[in-house]
């Protein structure tokens with residue numbers, strides 16, 4: 013934990029594999045273009061797993077897709093940059109170069125990836141296609157590696173490679189997606205809700221292997237989830253999103269122990285826990301915003317915030333480093349007192 | 352009150368690749384669900400939880416055992432005579448997105464079953480409308496705000512409340528909640544759980560709670576029982592917190608060990624356990640169903656299948672710890688049962704970190 017407590021200067025020194033700056037992503041709706049991600053900034057460094065949490069619709073998947081410059085229409089990256097080490101700004105890439113980066117330097121598993129396999133080809137065939145499209149010379153080595161990864165995730169590798177998608181259960185497909193993301197020796201790994209279709213035992217096994225592969229290859233990993241438990245099991249750093257903003261960001265243990273944003277505090281407080289007094293848990297009031305109900309002035313969380321005050325109506329709080337290594341976007345005091 | 356005795360359900364399938372196969376979805380499940388009580392079923396994917404829920408609501412048949420509802424044994428009755436008993440048992444499905452017809456407003460969604468019900472109760476049109484509003488308030492929704500809305504205009508949590516309100520239109524005595532909170536946003540899960548607890552306390556509705564998220568089973572109220580299913584067999588059961596804090600069956604211990612620990616706030620339990628292998632349905636298991644994956648299996652375990660016995664009744668001989676061990680905070684042993692030859696209490700779930 014202490015090694016992540018760096019001074020701002022040290023943070024700058026340690027080069028990031030991915031750095032997102034001032035990123036705004038909009039979707040075209042019948043009320044015009046509305047931002048799903050607003051001026052977000054985040055860095056993914058080698059050897060670190062970053063967890064990205066937040067309610068449904070907070071913009072997690074949109075942000076993850078932006079890292080691959082893969083936001084689907086009617087969405088587009090409106091401003092900002094995504095610098096990937098050795099590649100450059102991916103928001104400027106297109107065509108063949110972009111395709112080579114995706115699945116190459118940037119391994120990814122999309123949300124609901126259990127439905128993203130090609131139904132007409134066996135998994136093994138798709139693996140070979142993936143290898144060829146990324147100019148892998150040693151295809152046998154690729155298959156060997158895929159087989160090893162599959163076995164480690166509790167799959168019968170030969171059966172899986174010979175199967176079509178409909179012959180596999182949801183949980184098996186999800187693990188196949190993870191194998192395909194890991195097999196090409198990516199340097200950056202992006203996993204969007206990688207374990208939602210799994211039961212607890214399979215989830216624990218998948219998180220174990222993600223952690224192991226991450227460590228063996230010194231990857232920069234981003235895990236998107238709405239499950240605080242998953243994040244706390246694997247993440248070194250934790251970023252919390254609300255209404256398209258990153259509202260809190262810092263070393264995972266510290267954020268879990270001493271959340272500094274009212275939304276982070278509420279999310280942790282609303283988690284069903286296996287120990288402790290069940291009456292202590294509190295549901296969040298209100299409902300998560302969507303693009304059309306999001307406040308356009310002031311703090312986006314103010315309707316549900318127990319600490320909201322007059323200033324929150326007018327000023328959208330910026331994400332600032334309030335103590336070394338920890339960032340928050342809130343007018344109130346980090347300990348939970350009113351501004 | 353529902354009593355299920357030795358319910359079995361076997362599927363015989365004939366796949367093009369796999370050939371004829373037999374799936375033992377349920378291998379003899381017993382439980383009693385008292386009025387206002389709660390029984391939770393937990394277990395891995397495919398262990399038979401949904402099959403049980405479907406049998407109890409009459410959506411699926413069973414091929415062995417007895418189902419007794421309010422003293423009447425149902426398998427002897429014709430489907431026609433059974434229907435009124437199944438009316439008392441309503442299912443709340445996993446997916447609030449597909450459970451509601453997208454082309455109908457909330458008012459219409461509640462109106463249809465209320466009209467059907469009125470044929471039995473003789474409720475007037477006006478009474479039906481009042482009842483719709485009353486039910487929406489009961490589940491924590493503003494009638495004026497939502498009656499005219501379509502499902503897509505509601506959040507996941509609001510939709511699940513509508514699904515529950517619809518189940519309540521026929522005045523059920525039992526709700527079966529099959530993964531009723533898994534697909535709902537975290538921030539709204541607790542709200543639905545406390546609604547279920549409320550329905551037990553205020554209306555005396557009994558709850559059968561099916562989930563693979565064990566922690567949520569603690570939030571459906573006092574006095575609940577937890578049943579752990581493994582491949583169609585209940586392998587451990589007892590008071591919810593007792594089974595969570597001091598499980599004695601190695602499968603329960605593996606399942607509970609896999610619950611993510613909220614690091615920083617919690618620390619991993621001291622005896623965390625991992626199964627030796629992943630589930631392989633193809634392996635023949637004449638003895639204990641869990642033996643191929645169990646770290647404590649002995650020769651005796653593969654010889655015969657252990658039956659569900661009361662903890663302390665000596666199935667495990669000398670190493671049976673009995674009910675008296677007292678892992679801290681586990682409370683009264685109550686009626687704690689297990690199907691293991693070598694039961695031993697282990698503390699596997701997280702403990703609160705000293706902060």
Ligand SMILES: Nc1ncnc2c1ncn2[C@@H]1O[C@H](COP(=O)(O)OP(=O)(O)OP(=O)(O)O)[C@@H](O)[C@H]1O
Nearest residue numbers: 039048067068069070071072073074085086302303
């Ligand atoms: N194709 C689209 N057209 C219009 N709006 C969209 C589109 N895709 C996403 N949005 C909106 O953008 C916002 C952010 O969506 P996003 O999928 O990034 O959220 P998320 O945090 O990943 O949510 P979840 O936890 O449900 O996956 C939401 O309000 C969503 O409704």
Ligand SMILES: Nc1ncnc2c1ncn2[C@@H]1O[C@H](COP(=O)(O)OP(=O)(O)OP(=O)(O)O)[C@@H](O)[C@H]1O
Nearest residue numbers: 362364374376395396397398399400401402403563
């Ligand atoms: N109609 C059917 N025909 C054949 N097999 C079936 C049928 N319905 C269920 N099964 C099998 O019975 C077993 C139990 O299924 P069930 O749906 O009850 O599991 P579950 O515990 O609800 O799982 P999950 O947590 O994934 O929902 C599974 O092996 C399943 O494949």
Ligand code: SF4
Nearest residue numbers: 311314317324342343
């Ligand atoms: S800025 Fe104001 S409304 Fe927003 S989270 Fe902080 S205290 Fe709450």
Ligand code: SF4
Nearest residue numbers: 639642645652691692
């Ligand atoms: S009976 Fe034997 S194999 Fe089965 S759970 Fe107990 S110790 Fe393990």
Ligand SMILES: [Mg+2]
Nearest residue numbers: 072073074123
């Ligand atoms: Mg998403």
Ligand SMILES: [Mg+2]
Nearest residue numbers: 400401402529
């Ligand atoms: Mg099920």
